[in-house]
Amino acid sequence: xxxxxxxxxxxxxxxxxxxxxxxxxxxxxxxxxxxxxxxxxxxxxxxxxxxxxxxxxxxxxxxxxxxxxxxxxxxxxxxxxxxxxxxxxxxxxxxxxxxxxxxxxxxxxxxxxxxxxxxxxxxxxxxxxxxxxxxxxxxxxxxxxxxxxxxxxxxxxxxxxxxxxxxxxxxxxxxxxxxxxxxxxxxxxxxxxxxxxxxxxxxxxxxxxxxxxxxxxxxxxxxxxxxxxxxxxxxxxxxxxxxxxxxxxxxxxxxxxxxxxxxxxxxxxxxxxxxxxxxxxxxxxxxxxxxxxxxxxxxxxxxxxx
Amino acid sequence: xxxxxxxxxxxxxxxxxxxxxxxxxxxxxxxxxxxxxxxxxxxxxxxxxxxxxxxxxxxxxxxxxxxxxxxxxxxxxxxxxxxxxxxxxxxxxxxxxxxxxxxxxxxxxxxxxxxxx
Numbered sequence: 001x002x003x004x005x006x007x008x009x010x011x012x013x014x015x016x017x018x019x020x021x022x023x024x025x026x027x028x029x030x031x032x033x034x035x036x037x038x039x040x041x042x043x044x045x046x047x048x049x050x051x052x053x054x055x056x057x058x059x060x061x062x063x064x065x066x067x068x069x070x071x072x073x074x075x076x077x078x079x080x081x082x083x084x085x086x087x088x089x090x091x092x093x094x095x096x097x098x099x100x101x102x103x104x105x106x107x108x109x110x111x112x113x114x115x116x117x118x119x120x121x122x123x124x125x126x127x128x129x130x131x132x133x134x135x136x137x138x139x140x141x142x143x144x145x146x147x148x149x150x151x152x153x154x155x156x157x158x159x160x161x162x163x164x165x166x167x168x169x170x171x172x173x174x175x176x177x178x179x180x181x182x183x184x185x186x187x188x189x190x191x192x193x194x195x196x197x198x199x200x201x202x203x204x205x206x207x208x209x210x211x212x213x214x215x216x217x218x219x220x221x222x223x224x225x226x227x228x229x230x231x232x233x234x235x236x237x238x239x240x241x242x243x244x245x246x247x248x249x250x251x252x253x254x255x256x257x258x259x260x261x262x263x264x265x266x267x268x269x270x271x272x273x274x275x276x277x278x279x280x281x282x283x284x285x286x287x288x289x290x291x292x293x294x295x296x297x298x299x300x301x302x303x304x305x306x
Numbered sequence: 307x308x309x310x311x312x313x314x315x316x317x318x319x320x321x322x323x324x325x326x327x328x329x330x331x332x333x334x335x336x337x338x339x340x341x342x343x344x345x346x347x348x349x350x351x352x353x354x355x356x357x358x359x360x361x362x363x364x365x366x367x368x369x370x371x372x373x374x375x376x377x378x379x380x381x382x383x384x385x386x387x388x389x390x391x392x393x394x395x396x397x398x399x400x401x402x403x404x405x406x407x408x409x410x411x412x413x414x415x416x417x418x419x420x421x422x423x
Contacts, residue, residue, distance in 0.1 A: 035349055172347065180340040180350050198313060198348040218352060222312050277308075 004031035006065075007153055007185045008053060013062035015048055015209075022048040024209040025062070030153075033183040035175075035199055037217070039190065039284050040206040046189045047086075049206065050155045054083045066153065079108055082151035084142040086158045090130045097126040099141055100148075107149035114178070115148035121170050135162030143171050147178055155187045168192070172199060193281035197221075203280065207288040217280070224258040224283050225265075229273035237273060244286040256286055313348055317356025322384050325365065325376055332381060336366060336374045 008030035015023040023045045030036060040046050051057040052064060055071035055078060064071060071077045090099060100119070104110040119126060122140040130138065139161050146154055160168050176199060179186060190196055203220055205213035213220070224244070227234050234253040244256040256278055268275050278286075307313055324330040337345070342353035357374060360366040365380045404414050 034351070173344070176343060176347065176350070180343060198307060198346075198352075201349045201351045217349070218312050218314060218355070277311075 004033070006030070007032050007067060009063075009065040010053075011063045013049075013052065013064060014060045015045075015052060015057060016060045021209050023052065026206075026209070026211050027062075028204060028211055028214050030185055030187070032185055034201045035179060035186045035188065037190070037193070037196060037200040037203045037280075038187050038206065039193055039203065041288055044206045044288070045209040046206055047157055048209075050083060050157055050187070050189065054078070054081055054155065056083070079106070080152045082107060082146050082149040082154045084146040084154070084156045084159050086161055088138075088142055092131065094130045095127055096124055096130065096133070096141060099130065099145065100126075103145055103149065107151055109150035109152075111148050111150055114150075115144055118144040118147060118174065121174065122167060136164060136167060137162075139163050140167060147174055150178075150182055150184065153185045153187075155189070157189045158191065160190070160192065168195065172196065175199065193284055194279060197280040200280075205284055205287060212287055213284075220280065220283065222277070223260055224256065224278040225260045226254055226256045226276040226278055227268060227273050228252070228254045228276060229271070233271050233273055237268060237271060244283070245289075256282075258283075307346065307348070313346075313352050314355035314359065317342060317346070317348075317353055318359045321356070321360055322365070325381055326384050326388070328381075330376050332376045332378050334376055335372070336376060338373055 006029045008028075010029070011027050013023055013026045014021065026049070038046050038049070048057065052059055053066060053071065055073065058072065066077050067080060069077050071081070096119070100112070100115050103115070104112065122137075122144065124137060124140050124144070128137075130141070133141070139159055140163065143156075143159050143163075146156055146159065160171065163171065172195065175186070188196055188200070197217070200217045203213060203215055203217050204211055226245075227237055229237075229252070231248060231251050231253040234255055238255050238257055241257045241259070244258060246256075247254045260275070265275055307316055321330065321336060325332075330336055336357070339350050339354040339357055342348075342357070343350040346353065357366065361368060361374070364377055365384065366374045367377050368374055400414070401411070404411070409417075
């Protein structure tokens with residue numbers, strides 16, 4: 001593989017809506033041809049961040065470079081991006097086929113034959129009005145546009161609403177397949193972390209407008225573990241370490257820590273402790289469950305974003 | 307896939323198992339990174355990392371423009387490594403559990419003798 005070039009470079013980016021800090025002093029880089037997971041709770045700032053990157057919102061401060069340029073009102077940059085939103089709006093009289101016919105106007109890399117085969121995969125009625133589609137079918141339209149656009153930078157913002165388990169699996173399978181043949185940068189924002197965790201190469205977790213995890217998915221996996229054993233043994237083992245979560249019953253304790261090395265594992269086994277794996281979903285939950293600090297409630301942030 | 311260990315290690319281990327069991331004989335082509343990714347539903351970069359681990363160890367080698375192949379002598383080398391690890395990975399936990407249950411090493415040896423027949 002060639003050296004990874006940056007596709008998105010964000011420096012000290014902030015976005016305020018009135019009193020609400022939706023994105024607060026965020027810096028990160030997305031490199032070419034990786035699948036990213038953008039994870040976080042409702043109102044954490046995921047959608048706002050994607051709107052900023054796609055030039056649909058103006059930053060309050062900080063800098064955004066997409067393909068080396070500012071994305072705001074920049075056709076050169078915008079035509080290389082696809083942003084599939086949870087609630088995409090279409091003209092009232094549009095049918096599915098009209099969406100597919102209009103798509104090449106926005107996406108120079110559009111593959112009409114591929115879009116057609118995806119329509120079959122998702123069993124989408126081409127002649128039906130968009131307004132008459134079920135929630136799942138509407139999501140399928142977005143998924144098809146996102147995949148067939150082959151945009152070098154594609155955002156999927158919770159694209160699965162209403163999609164049943166079969167259709168979601170079809171989406172993941174087609175995404176992997178098409179990504180293998182046509183590598184590009186994909187950002188998947190989702191709450192169904194367990195379903196996508198193996199697809200991701202890199203994980204960004206955002207909480208209260210700040211990036212709290214920015215790490216390679218494989219490094220993340222296996223470095224967090226839950227230590228289970230007698231309270232005294234567990235406490236001795238986790239002393240001076242950052243504890244993500246602690247539970248206990250009677251004389252037993254169960255503590256989740258990160259940054260577990262092979263040496264730690266050997267030490268734990270020798271101390272008679274059990275080490276249980278922590279899934280990406282559990283890790284995200286435990287990293288983002290702290291109650292809000294000075295930030296407004298997540299509910300308010302969500303309102304402001306809309 | 308098992309959550310506790312990196313996926314690329316598990317991919318490498320599965321290829322090793324297939325080489326040891328003879329499913330992948332020496333000098334045959336192994337599936338491509340994209341095929342591994344699609345089959346296991348994992349990121350191709352992760353699958354590639356697993357394959358490359360075995361290339362670094364000389365178990366697989368690359369034929370330019372064709373793909374990855376099982377190296378000559380790969381099976382014998384893998385078997386030797388696995389034998390070295392056998393004691394630590396299987397015998398030690400077996401003895402630890404036996405001690406916990408009060409099974410003497412003589413009883414354990416008799417059990418193994420009996421079941422091996």
